[in-house]
Amino acid sequence: MGNIKVTVNHNRCVGSQLCMHFLPDVFDLDGNGQAIVCGLDDTDVTTLVQTAEQCPQCAIKVEDESTGEVLFPPAELGM
Amino acid sequence: MTTYLVKDDLMAPEVIADPHAYYRALRETDPVHWNERWKGWVLTGYKEVVDVLRDAENFSSDRMGYLASELTQEEQESIAPIFHVLKYWMVFRDPPEHTVLRMLLNKLFTPVAIERYRPMVRKIVQKTLDKVVASGKMELIRDFAYEVPMTVILELIGAPDLDRDKIKEWSEAIGVFFFIKADEPRRREIACEGINSMVEYIKPLIEHRRENPGIDLISLLISAEEAGQINYNDVIATCVLLVFGGHETTMNLIANGTLALMEHPEQWEKLRNDPKLLKKGVEELLRYDGSVKSTVRWAKADVMVGGKQIKKGERLLVSLSGANRDPLQFDSPDDLDVTRDPNLHVAFAHGIHVCLGASLARMEVEEAFAGLINRISCPVLEEESYLNYYPSVVHRALKNLPIRFDQIK
Numbered sequence: 001m002g003n004i005k006v007t008v009n010h011n012r013c014v015g016s017q018l019c020m021h022f023l024p025d026v027f028d029l030d031g032n033g034q035a036i037v038c039g040l041d042d043t044d045v046t047t048l049v050q051t052a053e054q055c056p057q058c059a060i061k062v063e064d065e066s067t068g069e070v071l072f073p074p075a076e077l078g079m
Numbered sequence: 080m081t082t083y084l085v086k087d088d089l090m091a092p093e094v095i096a097d098p099h100a101y102y103r104a105l106r107e108t109d110p111v112h113w114n115e116r117w118k119g120w121v122l123t124g125y126k127e128v129v130d131v132l133r134d135a136e137n138f139s140s141d142r143m144g145y146l147a148s149e150l151t152q153e154e155q156e157s158i159a160p161i162f163h164v165l166k167y168w169m170v171f172r173d174p175p176e177h178t179v180l181r182m183l184l185n186k187l188f189t190p191v192a193i194e195r196y197r198p199m200v201r202k203i204v205q206k207t208l209d210k211v212v213a214s215g216k217m218e219l220i221r222d223f224a225y226e227v228p229m230t231v232i233l234e235l236i237g238a239p240d241l242d243r244d245k246i247k248e249w250s251e252a253i254g255v256f257f258f259i260k261a262d263e264p265r266r267r268e269i270a271c272e273g274i275n276s277m278v279e280y281i282k283p284l285i286e287h288r289r290e291n292p293g294i295d296l297i298s299l300l301i302s303a304e305e306a307g308q309i310n311y312n313d314v315i316a317t318c319v320l321l322v323f324g325g326h327e328t329t330m331n332l333i334a335n336g337t338l339a340l341m342e343h344p345e346q347w348e349k350l351r352n353d354p355k356l357l358k359k360g361v362e363e364l365l366r367y368d369g370s371v372k373s374t375v376r377w378a379k380a381d382v383m384v385g386g387k388q389i390k391k392g393e394r395l396l397v398s399l400s401g402a403n404r405d406p407l408q409f410d411s412p413d414d415l416d417v418t419r420d421p422n423l424h425v426a427f428a429h430g431i432h433v434c435l436g437a438s439l440a441r442m443e444v445e446e447a448f449a450g451l452i453n454r455i456s457c458p459v460l461e462e463e464s465y466l467n468y469y470p471s472v473v474h475r476a477l478k479n480l481p482i483r484f485d486q487i488k
Contacts, residue, residue: 033133
């Protein structure tokens with residue numbers, strides 16, 4: 001696995017907390033009730049992508065920094 | 080300050096006709112307002128609305144629990160079907176029960192999961208338009224805005240042949256309980272009849288799916304029940320919720336969006352000239368005049384909101400429409416701008432109860448407008464007709480929308 005980067009777009013996040021429930025070690029809430037990434041530890045990339053998929057707002061982006069590839073959201077969602 | 084504001088009459092005809100003016104006046108004078116008539120707080124500022132919606136620890140959605148506390152045992156029994164079904168609706172539950180159900184159902188409604196239904200929705204839109212475009216006129220709600228989401232939700236639950244007239248009738252009866260005519264004296268009885276009828280109609284379908292599972296939503300609910308993740312009451316209630324919630328709000332969204340574009344034909348042209356704008360355009364239609372004007376929460380503790388002390392047990396009418404026109408959050412909030420970005424509106428609410436069907440609604444409305452802008456000119460209101468909204472604090476629902484247009488060939 002390359003360098004995986006996970007970001008939450010706060011112009012999209014509505015604070016559904018789903019990411020936090022699916023991956024409590026990776027996601028937390030900030031003082032505004034929006035999701036933040038608190039650390040990826042050894043979470044595998046498939047789990048990260050599956051969790052990003054659960055976001056109703058497509059606010060979570062998963063990228064492979066070493067290749068620049070966006071692993072989520074897929075291009076066909078037009079996000 | 081206008082008279083109706085003083086009277087706190089949320090159902091006043093001028094408030095129903097133009098809620099945005101009312102909420103603007105309220106937001107400018109008292110964004111966390113005690114409404115003496117409704118005996119609750121009315122929130123119209125974006126920040127206050129978002130703060131409450133994102134705080135499920137201090138604000139409950141347990142509508143049935145709070146309703147029960149206001150009724151005698153006898154009164155509760157007289158409307159037992161409401162309690163038996165609606166208390167299992169995810170929208171009226173707090174964590175941890177809400178979390179279990181949401182995590183389960185959410186997988187079926189993610190943007191990726193919904194995307195695979197797009198070709199089906201596109202076909203339904205085209206077939207529906209095929210029937211009406213040649214005549215150059217239609218009653219948009221009856222002929223299009225209702226047809227599309229109803230057909231889609233019946234496909235999704237795997238029951239395209241259900242009697243949609245009956246479902247519409249029962250949905251309207253259930254809607255009386257929450258949305259329409261808070262002053263209708265028989266509203267609870269009417270809702271009971273609607274719920275009973277819908278449950279009895281859906282039960283055999285559930286049993287049929289149990290014997291003949293498919294890839295539809297009911298089959299997925301049954302497999303979750305059989306795996307012990309949810310119970311039979313959850314299955315029944317969720318089916319009712321999907322059918323009820325799956326068409327009404329989307330229908331109103333298509334209607335309100337069409338009207339908004341009719342009033343801003345230059346925005347219709349922008350979408351027509353650049354269909355890539357549709358995603359942003361739909362977000363703007365949601366913000367500008369969404370189909371759900373407000374939602375309700377109950378304070379679980381004494382808590383401050385926007386400098387006001389809310390006491391434990393008090394209720395709050397959280398105005399999504401009010402927040403969506405707050406100039407502190409949106410530039411020129413009363414302008415319709417299909418290119419608006421970012422656009423973090425609250426039309427689907429925020430927080431843990433953000434609409435489960437949001438991705439489905441977005442995709443359906445995108446397809447509906449993609450179909451409309453390709454096949455007809457920007458419509459105009461049929462002569463001698465006028466706009467009439469259902470009297471509801473919650474729903475922004477036109478009674479009908481008769482339009483004229485030119486077919487694009």
